[in-house]
Every structure is written in structure tokens, then in C-alpha cells.
Amino acid sequence: MMITILALSAAASPLATHRAILAPESRLLAIRAEQVVLPDGGAPARGVILIEDGRIAAVGPDVEVPEGAILVEHRGTASAGLVALHSYSGSPSEMFDSTRSVLPEARVSLAFDPANPDFADALRAGITSIVLTPIPASLCGGTSALVKTSGGVVVRGEAQLSLGFSSLALRNNRFPTSFGGAVAELDRLFEEPEGVFARAAKREIPVLLEASSREDVARAIAFAQRHELTGAISGAAWAGELAEKIHSAELSVVCGPWRIGEERRDLLAVLALEKAGVPFGFAIDAPANHPLMLRAGAAMCLREGLGRATAWRALTSDAARIAGAEDRIGSLSKGLDADIVLWSGDPLDLGSTPQAVYVDGKLAWKDKP
Amino acid sequence: MRALTGWFQLGLCAASLAAPAIAADGSTSLFIQGKRIILRPGEEIQDGAILVRDGRIAAVGRDLRQPEDAKRIEGAVVCAAYIDAWGALGLGQDSLRDPTTSAATRTVDGLDPWADEHLRRETLRAGVTVVRVQAGADARVGGIGALVRVAPDLPAGDAVVQPACSLSMSIGQAAPGEAEGRDPFERIADLDRVVSAVETGKNYLIARTEHRYELEEWEKKIAEKETELDKDAKKAKKDREKEQKEAEEKGKPFQEKKYKEDKRPQPPRYDEDSEILGRVADGAIPFFVQANRSSEIRGLLTGTAEHDRLRLVVVGGAEALACSRMLAERRIPVLLAPVPRGRLGSNEEETAPLSLAGDLARAGVPLLLGTGGEDAGASRDLPLVAALAIGNGLERSKAFEIVTLGAARAFDASDRLGSLEVGKAAEILVLEGDPLTAGAGVRYVVSAGRLVVEPGN
Numbered sequence: 001m002m003i004t005i006l007a008l009s010a011a012a013s014p015l016a017t018h019r020a021i022l023a024p025e026s027r028l029l030a031i032r033a034e035q036v037v038l039p040d041g042g043a044p045a046r047g048v049i050l051i052e053d054g055r056i057a058a059v060g061p062d063v064e065v066p067e068g069a070i071l072v073e074h075r076g077t078a079s080a081g082l083v084a085l086h087s088y089s090g091s092p093s094e095m096f097d098s099t100r101s102v103l104p105e106a107r108v109s110l111a112f113d114p115a116n117p118d119f120a121d122a123l124r125a126g127i128t129s130i131v132l133t134p135i136p137a138s139l140c141g142g143t144s145a146l147v148k149t150s151g152g153v154v155v156r157g158e159a160q161l162s163l164g165f166s167s168l169a170l171r172n173n174r175f176p177t178s179f180g181g182a183v184a185e186l187d188r189l190f191e192e193p194e195g196v197f198a199r200a201a202k203r204e205i206p207v208l209l210e211a212s213s214r215e216d217v218a219r220a221i222a223f224a225q226r227h228e229l230t231g232a233i234s235g236a237a238w239a240g241e242l243a244e245k246i247h248s249a250e251l252s253v254v255c256g257p258w259r260i261g262e263e264r265r266d267l268l269a270v271l272a273l274e275k276a277g278v279p280f281g282f283a284i285d286a287p288a289n290h291p292l293m294l295r296a297g298a299a300m301c302l303r304e305g306l307g308r309a310t311a312w313r314a315l316t317s318d319a320a321r322i323a324g325a326e327d328r329i330g331s332l333s334k335g336l337d338a339d340i341v342l343w344s345g346d347p348l349d350l351g352s353t354p355q356a357v358y359v360d361g362k363l364a365w366k367d368k369p
Numbered sequence: 370m371r372a373l374t375g376w377f378q379l380g381l382c383a384a385s386l387a388a389p390a391i392a393a394d395g396s397t398s399l400f401i402q403g404k405r406i407i408l409r410p411g412e413e414i415q416d417g418a419i420l421v422r423d424g425r426i427a428a429v430g431r432d433l434r435q436p437e438d439a440k441r442i443e444g445a446v447v448c449a450a451y452i453d454a455w456g457a458l459g460l461g462q463d464s465l466r467d468p469t470t471s472a473a474t475r476t477v478d479g480l481d482p483w484a485d486e487h488l489r490r491e492t493l494r495a496g497v498t499v500v501r502v503q504a505g506a507d508a509r510v511g512g513i514g515a516l517v518r519v520a521p522d523l524p525a526g527d528a529v530v531q532p533a534c535s536l537s538m539s540i541g542q543a544a545p546g547e548a549e550g551r552d553p554f555e556r557i558a559d560l561d562r563v564v565s566a567v568e569t570g571k572n573y574l575i576a577r578t579e580h581r582y583e584l585e586e587w588e589k590k591i592a593e594k595e596t597e598l599d600k601d602a603k604k605a606k607k608d609r610e611k612e613q614k615e616a617e618e619k620g621k622p623f624q625e626k627k628y629k630e631d632k633r634p635q636p637p638r639y640d641e642d643s644e645i646l647g648r649v650a651d652g653a654i655p656f657f658v659q660a661n662r663s664s665e666i667r668g669l670l671t672g673t674a675e676h677d678r679l680r681l682v683v684v685g686g687a688e689a690l691a692c693s694r695m696l697a698e699r700r701i702p703v704l705l706a707p708v709p710r711g712r713l714g715s716n717e718e719e720t721a722p723l724s725l726a727g728d729l730a731r732a733g734v735p736l737l738l739g740t741g742g743e744d745a746g747a748s749r750d751l752p753l754v755a756a757l758a759i760g761n762g763l764e765r766s767k768a769f770e771i772v773t774l775g776a777a778r779a780f781d782a783s784d785r786l787g788s789l790e791v792g793k794a795a796e797i798l799v800l801e802g803d804p805l806t807a808g809a810g811v812r813y814v815v816s817a818g819r820l821v822v823e824p825g826n
Contacts, residue, residue, distance in 0.1 A: 092713065117712065118712065121712070260708045260709075260740060260741075260744070260747050260750045260753070260754060261740070261744040261745075261746035261747030261748075261749065261750055262746070262750075263746065264487070264491055285711075286711055286712070287711045287712040287713040288711045288713040288714075289709075289710075289711045290709030290710055290711050292709040292723070292757065293709055296709070296753055296757065299753055299756070299807060300750070300753065302807060303495065303753075344760075346807060348807050349756065349760075349806055349807035349808075350753055350756035350757050350759070350760050350807070351756045351759035351760050351765060351805065351806060351807075352760055353760040353761065353762075
């Protein structure tokens with residue numbers, strides 16, 4: 001199927017950027033691009049990505065294209081697919097119970113609709129993996145899921161354990177009704193932890209600490225330190241002021257989601273995180289927001305002075321690490337999933353656009369020729 | 370001693386000549402050097418300079434010499450500053466959301482030149498120095514929009530570029546508190562209201578012009594009568610005396626002869642809204658109509674087709690591509706705010722596809738770009754919005770033209786804004802890279818001749 005698409009596109013337009021050499025029996029795919037964004041952080045240079053069985057078999061400037069491999073020539077930049085850290089794509093009203101505040105067994109991975117158009121939107125924006133999170137309206141909303149934006153592939157069925165520290169998690173008709181009560185209940189759950197709480201306490205699964213005010217962030221940091229948890233805080237606007245504390249607690253941060261006209265304070269918080277050495281990634285919170293705002297948010301941070309390398313890591317490898325899947329996604333490294341975006345130019349420039357997106361080595365989306 | 374004072378004064382003069390002069394109004398003499406100077410879209414010079422004096426561009430060229438009193442700044446790329454064709458900077462929520470605005474409501478009257486100062490600074494740092502603001506975002510008739518400078522603390526003359534740059538109306542705009550747009554019948558009524566507003570303006574104009582001619586005619590007639598009477602004054606006096614005598618003799622009361630003069634023609638009743646609509650119908654003020662559905666855009670185009678002086682601009686235009694041929698033929702611009710929006714709660718027919726800007730440009734439809742006119746902080750992100758439009762198919766050079774000279778032209782300000790030409794106001798960006806790219810890096814911003822952004826501020 002993929003071969004046919006490539007062959008057709010080559011025949012349809014003399015300007016096509018993709019040229020396929022037909023080799024139907026081959027399982028090898030090679031992408032040769034003018035610029036390849038490598039994980040070493042160096043300037044992108046001409047190179048080849050070799051893909052076998054949906055994984056990256058080799059990548060670099062000196063990789064030879066083996067005989068019989070399907071070759072895709074790309075005149076722009078090739079990079080790893082982007083990773084969005086916080087979203088409700090295909091699962092907007094899931095994971096909320098009006099009677100119970102603690103839902104440790106709830107999994108978004110069992111509740112999302114992979115055919116939802118949210119995923120196509122994300123794919124076209126160059127996003128190949130998304131962390132689907134429970135809405136932060138519970139003390140424990142269950143576990144988030146790391147999924148691919150094509151084919152409904154679940155990479156991590158239980159990516160993070162979601163814990164609510166914001167006022168959103170409190171209802172006046174449901175226990176607990178106060179911040180103090182909430183922290184006491186969470187402490188109780190981690191005292192002699194069972195099930196998923198036990199795994200979080202043993203750092204087998206990271207936590208996602210949902211916050212929205214400065215005090216929420218402070219409580220979340222203290223809680224994570226008290227129970228020696230690993231994970232990330234969501235709620236960047238306020239996390240910036242506590243960047244040093246987050247760093248000493250060895251936590252990460254999920255920043256955003258971003259909108260046009262975003263408050264500068266939120267953007268400066270990201271710079272504070274960079275300065276403190278806190279790893280961070282970005283939220284999109286689709287479908288309320290458009291997935292294109294992932295890159296637009298990074299562009300805003302760049303304008304305010306964020307380093308290019310930090311911004312790129314936040315969109316890819318740091319996000320993958322926060323999602324607990326740096327061994328699967330987030331960079332063009334040998335052995336990782338072949339999630340590759342072919343851009344018209346610099347991926348950090350909003351004037352560039354994805355022209356083709358590969359997920360697990362398969363062409364998942366392609367711009368009209 | 371006297372001689373000494375003289376020397377001292379001379380010394381002061383020399384010192385003030387050597388230091389960069391800041392005039393009383395805050396404008397500075399600037400000598401701006403650039404590796405690449407984009408004079409106007411499509412025309413540039415290499416290794417040139419621009420001299421700014423008294424708030425204006427005094428000279429542009431490759432062989433300019435730096436005057437001693439001018440402050441020198443330099444950068445890789447120098448170009449005209451960006452114009453946001455649809456913003457909300459400096460407008461309070463009460464004016465912005467005022468549902469009672471009418472055609473004669475002037476946005477300038479609601480502007481607070483001191484409001485949003487931190488947003489103004491951020492917006493300038495992003496390279497946007499001029500914004501069109503429009504009150505009454507929720508009203509069917511938004512009133513008269515204004516083209517204003519972003520920089521704070523400017524004298525009134527510099528703060529407002531064009532006090533009447535647009536009249537805004539809308540079709541299908543949801544009223545405040547309404548979650549959804551209007552129902553079909555209300556939408557049809559909205560369209561009728563827009564078309565009849567132009568008719569009203571035209572009729573008012575016709576009535577006023579007719580009155581002017583009638584008044585001229587009447588005045589001429591009266592003047593003729595007066596000369597006639599003057600000429601026959603003696604005879605008339607004699608006749609009068611004779612008649613008076615006769616009446617006395619006959620014992621009858623004397624009846625004065627009366628001259629019946631034509632009644633003075635009355636002007637049409639003054640109506641401030643119709644005054645403005647008249648100027649709109651006459652093309653003196655551009656007519657910005659928010660319309661998203663193709664049926665409504667088509668209705669708007671056909672309904673106003675006979676008003677050949679009208680300068681229509683379609684705002685929003687989510688389905689404008691369906692009418693692109695008509696729009697291109699009549700050179701009617703579409704004002705887009707291509708801000709990516711999520712799927713949640715968005716109306717299919719009112720959400721423009723991201724590729725719309727590129728598609729319309731390719732179809733030959735003139736374009737304007739703005740940030741949506743609802744969020745004062747959004748004007749800062751105009752360059753990002755334009756870059757997103759580029760990423761979704763709009764040509765980079767086209768996008769640059771739209772946010773500089775194109776916008777200036779649409780608001781009748783191209784004699785002052787939009788390009789780097791001698792005599793125009795100094796609205797200048799000094800960048801590290803190409804405009805509207807990730808590497809643009811705004812270093813200096815000049816607005817109304819003042820250096821409003823410098824590295825590190």
C-alpha cells in the first residue's frame with residue numbers, strides 16, 4: 001500500500017519530493033534527507049535513515065542505502081516525530097466519576113477512540129505520540145496512556161498515575177472537600193500502598209501531579225518528596241517560580257497548553273525551568289486546543305529567549321522521557337520506533353510544515369503533492 | 370568674562386551636536402544600517418542605510434553618510450514594521466464588548482492610550498507597531514474602527530494613525546451570552562441589515578446632494594428676483610404711493626402688495642449614523658463585514674454589487690473560497706485571523722481551514738491578516754500567526770506584504786506606513802534574520818521616529 005502511494009505520487013507530479021524505487025519484497029525503507037535532526041544536538045546535516053520492521057536500523061550521514069531498499073528522497077528536514085504530553089484527544093469526557101474521587105484502576109488506554117479526528121489533526125501537525133491524560137477532576141484520575149497518533153497503537157498503557165492537587169479535584173459534594181483533606185487522603189493512599197500506588201511508590205510508574213496555582217505546585221512538590229515519587233508537574237505558569245525546588249525534587253514539568261496571546265509570565269516560566277535545569281515538555285489539551293499550538297508554543301518560548309536545543313528536546317526526547325518511553329520514541333536513534341516527520345524546512349520555524357509523517361515505519365500521512 | 374561665557378556656550382552647542390539628539394517630542398535622529406534593507410515587498414538593497422529625522426524617513430540609500438547627531442543602529446535585516454489588521458490593544462472590555470454600538474460609534478473615543486502598557490511593550494518587541502482596533506465585537510454594528518500605534522506615551526497626533534479606518538458590521542455574530550450563533554432567520558435579517566445599511570447611506574448621500582442642488586437653484590432664483598425688484602424700485606415706489614392714494618380716496622384700507630417667494634428647500638434630517646453610512650457608500654471609509662458562511666458571503670457580494678464606490682472587506686470568511694472568483698474579480702479583500710482553534714465547540718461553517726489564506730491568495734483574492742480583535746495580548750503574536758499561515762500554504766513574500774504595505778493600503782495609510790520610503794513615518798524593524806521566520810530575532814523597533822525597542826529592554 002505504502003509503495004503504491006509513493007509510486008503514484010512520483011508519477012503524479014514532477015515536483016514530488018518523494019521518489020520511490022520499487023522493490024515490493026523489500027522490508028527495508030531508506031529516507032535520504034538534505035537535513036537530518038540527530039539526537040546529538042548538532043546542526044542538521046544530509047543523511048540517511050534506514051528503517052526495518054518499523055524501527056530505525058541505522059541513521060547518520062554515512063549510512064549506505066542497501067540494494068533493494070525503498071528509497072525516499074526528501075528535499076527538506078527529517079526529524080523524530082513530536083511528542084505531546086497532555087491531551088484529551090479522542091477521550092474528552094472520560095475519566096471522571098461524580099461520586100468517587102479516587103479511581104486508581106481507571107485507564108485512559110481503555111477509553112480512547114483511535115479513529116477520532118483529533119489524532120489526524122495531531123499527525124498533520126507532526127505529532128506522532130500523545131500522552132492521553134485523565135481530566136484533573138479527581139484526587140486520583142487513574143493512569144494516562146502514551147499512544148501513537150496513527151493506528152491506535154498504545155505504547156504505554158499505564159504511562160503515569162494522575163494525582164490532582166488543584167481545586168478542580170475538589171467537589172463540595174464529594175469527599176474530600178478541602179485541600180487539607182485531599183493531601184491527607186493522598187498521604188493515606190501512599191502509607192501502605194497497594195496496586196498502582198505501590199508501583200508509583202516503588203518508582204515503577206511515574207506520577208503526573210496536576211496543579212494550577214502556585215500553592216498547588218508547592219504542595220505537589222512536598223508530596224512527591226515525602227513519598228519519594230518520580231514524575232512531572234502539570235501547570236507551568238506557576239511552576240516557573242518554583243523551578244529550583246522542582247529541580248531539587250528531581251521532578252519534570254508539563255508546560256502549556258499554549259494559545260495565541262499567551263501571557264508572557266507563562267512563557268518566562270519555561271525560561272526559568274531551562275535555567276534551573278528542569279526537564280519539560282508541552283501539553284496540547286486537544287480537542288479544546290489545536291495540536292499546531294504545540295509548535296507555536298515552542299516558537300513563543302524561542303522568541304522570549306529559550307534555547308533552540310532545549311525547545312527541540314521539549315518537543316521530542318525530554319517529552320519522551322517524561323512519558324517514560326525514551327527507549328521507544330523521541331529521537332532518531334538506532335533501535336527506536338521509526339516515527340519520522342519530513343518537514344519542508346526547519347521544524348522550529350512555524351513557516352515549515354510536515355510533508356510526510358511516518359509512524360512505526362509506515363507512511364501515516366502525506367501532504368497533497 | 371563675557372567672552373568666556375560665549376566660549377562656554379559654543380562648547381555646549383558642539384557637545385549637543387555630537388551626542389544623539391532626542392527632540393522635545395521624543396523622536397530621535399537615527400542612522401540605521403542593514404546588510405539587507407527591504408524597502409518594500411519585492412524591492413531591497415544590500416549594505417544600505419536609512420536616515421530617520423523628525424519621525425520620518427529622511428533618506429534611504431547605499432551611499433548615505435552618518436550625520437554626527439544621529440544615533441547609529443545596525444542589523445542583518447531592516448524592514449517595515451508589522452501592522453495587525455484586527456486587534457484589541459488599548460480597548461477596555463466594556464468598549465470591546467459593548468452591544469449598543471452604532472455606525473457612528475468611534476472606537477478612538479473608547480481607547481485608553483495608557484491601558485495594557487506591558488502588552489504594548491511585548492507587542493512592540495515582537496515587531497508590531499500599528500494595530501487596527503474595533504469596538505463592539507459582539508454587536509451587529511461595531512462602529513468605526515481606528516488605526517493606532519502600539520507604542521505607549523505618544524502625543525495624540527502620533528498615537529492615532531487613522532481615526533476612521535473601517536466601519537464594522539457582522540452577519541450571524543452570536544450575541545453576548547448566546548452559546549451558538551444566530552438561527553437562519555436572524556442571519557438572513559443580519560444580511561438584509563448590512564445591505565440596507567449601504568442603501569441607507571447611499572440614499573442619504575443622494576438626498577443631501579439633491580438638497581445642495583435645490584438650495585443652489587433656490588438661491589439663484591431669489592437673487593434674480595432681488596435684482597429685478599431693485600431695478601424696478603422707483604416704479605414700484607410710485608405704484609405703491611398711487612395705490613395708497615387711491616385707497617384713501619375711496620376710503621378703503623390700503624393693502625400692501627405681497628411678493629410670494631419660493632419656499633427654501635429643506636435639508637434631509639441630520640442623522641449621524643446615516644452620515645457615516647453615506648461615507649461608507651461613497652468609499653471614503655472601508656466597509657468591514659464579518660461573514661463566514663458561503664451563502665452569506667455570496668448574498669453580501671450580490672447585494673452590494675451595484676454600489677461601485679463601496680470598499681467592501683469580508684471579515685472571517687471561513688467559506689470564502691466558495692466565492693473566490695467573485696472576490697478576486699471585484700478585488701474585495703478577505704480579512705483572516707488564522708489562529709489555530711481546537712475542535713471542541715467550534716462550528717464547522719465558522720471555522721476557517723488553516724489552508725484558507727494560501728488557497729485564497731492563489732485564487733487571486735486580496736488578503737489581510739489579523740489576530741481576531743478579541744484579545745489585546747494576541748497582537749504580539751501576529752508574526753507567529755502569519756508564519757502559521759505560511760506553513761499552511763501562504764507564500765512567505767505574500768505574507769510579508771500583507772502585514773506591511775497591504776494593510777497600510779487597505780486603511781488608506783500607505784502614504785505614511787507599510788514601506789521604507791522617503792517621507793513616510795519611521796516604522797522600522799531591525800532583525801537578526803528574515804522577517805516572519807524563527808530566526809527573525811527583533812533587535813530594534815522604531816515607531817513614529819522613536820526608538821521603542823532596543824536589545825535588552
